[in-house]
Amino acid sequence: MNDFERLIAFLKIAQDNMAILHRHLTSREGWFSGHEKLGEWYEKIGAQLDDLAELGLMSGRVEPTLKDAVELYSDKIINAYNRNYDETMNAAADIMRDIAKMMISISEGPPDIIKRLQNDGYKWNKIANYMIARATNSIKAADYEGDDE
Helix, strand or coil: CCHHHHHHHHHHHHHHHHHHHCCCCCCCCCCCHHHHHHHHHHHHHHHHHHHHHHHHHHHCCCCHHEEEEEHHHHCCCCCCCCCCCHHHHHHHHHHHHHHHHHHHHCCCCCCCHHHHHHHHHHHHHHHHHHHHHHHHCCHHHHHHCCCCC
């Protein structure tokens, strides 16, 4: 399995993990905004998964099954239990950083796909490193410059 196929497998795990975080956010503080953002993020992961898997199939790659994904990333599967806001957002940031790291590390393939993966990886890192850090008071709002994508 190549790096692109491993990314597809990981996105399957990441989408489920983000959905678990979405459903198990219990904190009153930040619940509405956090719950909504987590929903947006797992939908975004799902859309990227669908799009990238289809691009892979068009270029002759094999889509990993869910079984493949679990075998590869069993250590990344999170447990379904209620979490407070900060724990939830930090877990979401870890998922995003893992996605970003994988996207940015892919160097084989069509240049337009590589560029797209690098851009998407940058965006996931941006959310994890600034928006979530700001939401959990890990950084001051003044330390963050940019849009809230």
